[in-house]
Amino acid sequence: VRVIVRVCACDCVRVIVCVPSLCEDLLSSVDQPLKIARDKVVGKDYLLCDYNRDGDSYRCSTEYRDLYFEGGVSSVYLWDLDHGFAGVILIKKAGDGSKKIKGCWDSIHVVEVQVRAGAPLPVQTGINNVNCFYLPNLGNMDMENKIRSTLNEIYFGKTKDIVNGLRSIESLPDNQKYRQLQRELSQVLTQRQIYID
Amino acid sequence: MADFEEQLSDEEKVRIAANFIIHAPPGEFNEVFNDVRLLLNSDNLLREGAAQAFAQYNMDQFTPAKLDGSEDQVLITEHGDLGHGRFFDPRKKQSFKFDHLRKEASEPQSHEGEVALRPWRDACDEALRAYVKDHYPTGVCTVYGKTIDGQQTIIACIEGHQFQPKNFWNGRCRSEWKFTISQPTAQVVGVLKIQVHYYEDGNVQLVSHKDVQESLIISNEVQTAKEFVKIIENAENEYQTAITENYQTMSDTTFKALRRQLPVTRTKIDWNKILSYKIGKEMQNA
Numbered sequence: 211v212r213v214i215v216r217v218c219a220c221d222c223v224r225v226i227v228c229v230p231s232l233c234e235d236l237l238s239s240v241d242q243p244l245k246i247a248r249d250k251v252v253g254k255d256y257l258l259c260d261y262n263r264d265g266d267s268y269r270c271s272t273e274y275r276d277l278y279f280e281g282g283v284s285s286v287y288l289w290d291l292d293h294g295f296a297g298v299i300l301i302k303k304a305g306d307g308s309k310k311i312k313g314c315w316d317s318i319h320v321v322e323v324q325v326r327a328g329a330p331l332p333v334q335t336g337i338n339n340v341n342c343f344y345l346p347n348l349g350n351m352d353m354e355n356k357i358r359s360t361l362n363e364i365y366f367g368k369t370k371d372i373v374n375g376l377r378s379i380e381s382l383p384d385n386q387k388y389r390q391l392q393r394e395l396s397q398v399l400t401q402r403q404i405y406i407d
Numbered sequence: 408m409a410d411f412e413e414q415l416s417d418e419e420k421v422r423i424a425a426n427f428i429i430h431a432p433p434g435e436f437n438e439v440f441n442d443v444r445l446l447l448n449s450d451n452l453l454r455e456g457a458a459q460a461f462a463q464y465n466m467d468q469f470t471p472a473k474l475d476g477s478e479d480q481v482l483i484t485e486h487g488d489l490g491h492g493r494f495f496d497p498r499k500k501q502s503f504k505f506d507h508l509r510k511e512a513s514e515p516q517s518h519e520g521e522v523a524l525r526p527w528r529d530a531c532d533e534a535l536r537a538y539v540k541d542h543y544p545t546g547v548c549t550v551y552g553k554t555i556d557g558q559q560t561i562i563a564c565i566e567g568h569q570f571q572p573k574n575f576w577n578g579r580c581r582s583e584w585k586f587t588i589s590q591p592t593a594q595v596v597g598v599l600k601i602q603v604h605y606y607e608d609g610n611v612q613l614v615s616h617k618d619v620q621e622s623l624i625i626s627n628e629v630q631t632a633k634e635f636v637k638i639i640e641n642a643e644n645e646y647q648t649a650i651t652e653n654y655q656t657m658s659d660t661t662f663k664a665l666r667r668q669l670p671v672t673r674t675k676i677d678w679n680k681i682l683s684y685k686i687g688k689e690m691q692n693a
Contacts, residue, residue, distance in 0.1 A: 292600075318446065330543075360609075362658055362686050365605060365609060366611075367654075372569065372578040373578065373580075373601060374647070376544075376578050376579070376580045377543050377544075377580055378542050379642070381542070382540070382542060383541070383545065
């Protein structure tokens with residue numbers, strides 16, 4: 211996976227130098243791995259993406275990150291909209307490189323919160339952090355759980371199945387006989403169905 | 408954003424195009440070719456400048472080729488490259504022209520190959536064919552006998568692929584095994600490669616390879632071929648088992664280390680609890 215991620219960044223550059231007019235479209239539709247930068251003033255890492263090229267940075271609730279990621283780096287960037295606000299929540303977790311396995315998980319969640327006119331506003335009770343009100347909805351991030359499950363079961367499971375379809379550890383003839391039997395059975399069943407119809 | 412002072416030279420563009428083509432996943436050469444063709448916007452440039460890339464791709468991938476009138480397939484590899492677009496089929500003692508874009512073989516001619524090595528080549532080919540039939544549902548193999556740097560060498564190539572673009576996946580495995588018959592004990596050198604691409608609503612590739620080295624005692628042609636294939640079978644079984652086990656390890660450890668399915672508490676976060684805790688804390692501090 212690491213090879214592919216690294217090649218992808220170079221490939222983007224290669225396509226862009228060939229056809230410079232595609233630059234904007236490409237960069238906005240292809241996600242690059244998140245880059246980490248260091249805020250020397252505060253002494254903390256933060257993440258770079260398209261959204262925080264200008265604008266303020268804001269540290270997100272670390273509870274979610276630590277419970278699911280047990281570490282990692284996260285950054286949240288929020289900006290005002292006409293009727294609400296939008297934001298991007300970035301999380302980057304790299305494997306610790308132990309057991310000769312390397313990996314990296316990048317999350318990019320883009321959210322938009324619309325506040326309709328006439329809707330009850332969160333009551334200011336001396337708490338500065340208005341965003342706390344929206345946290346239960348933002349924090350759910352169910353999509354990430356679903357993607358992680360899909361990655362584990364479908365993507366990894368599927369590629370493993372394909373490998374085992376290319377070559378068999380056991381001698382084939384037995385499998386081939388079984389498949390022949392399967393084919394014969396399904397033929398008989400299909401014939402039966404036609405008869406009934 | 409796109410303010411490049413000078414346009415890239417044609418030569419550089421072709422180099423980039425060729426690079427994309429050489430790295431096309433198995434079964435996706437045509438798709439990459441067509442995309443690159445659009446980017447380059449010059450068919451002449453592509454055809455002339457990237458011709459070597461087309462040939463390189465087929466040789467790297469061990470592309471199987473079939474001559475009309477024969478069910479048997481031969482692999483396109485660097486070992487069978489005769490130059491001028493012609494390749495050697497050592498089993499049939501033929502050479503043929505190969506169109507790298509259409510992937511078609513034509514113009515067969517008789518071609519002897521190295522006669523002295525033929526008994527060894529034939530014995531290894533026969534043993535390997537039986538092995539490939541036994542383990543590869545769609546496998547093809549080609550065995551060469553060549554003198555390289557004065558050493559009489561047997562080179563065995565195996566390829567198996569499944570292309571199912573309608574189901575958004577393609578996969579191929581290749582292995583190459585060599586040994587020289589000049590000494591009583593030979594070093595067998597093997598390299599095994601697997602590449603799988605699955606892209607239904609996503610994009611995942613498995614790209615893996617393994618280098619193998621084993622000793623082989625050189626006796627007579629038939630016995631040596633038998634031992635040679637036994638080494639291949641053991642190594643390839645071991646490799647496939649290791650890959651399967653790795654999936655389990657990856658799921659249990661690395662993947663979990665990147666992002667857990669559930670927090671350590673084994674329950675999803677209760678955001679309202681966290682919220683009330685936070686509010687409570689701030690009210691205390693107020």
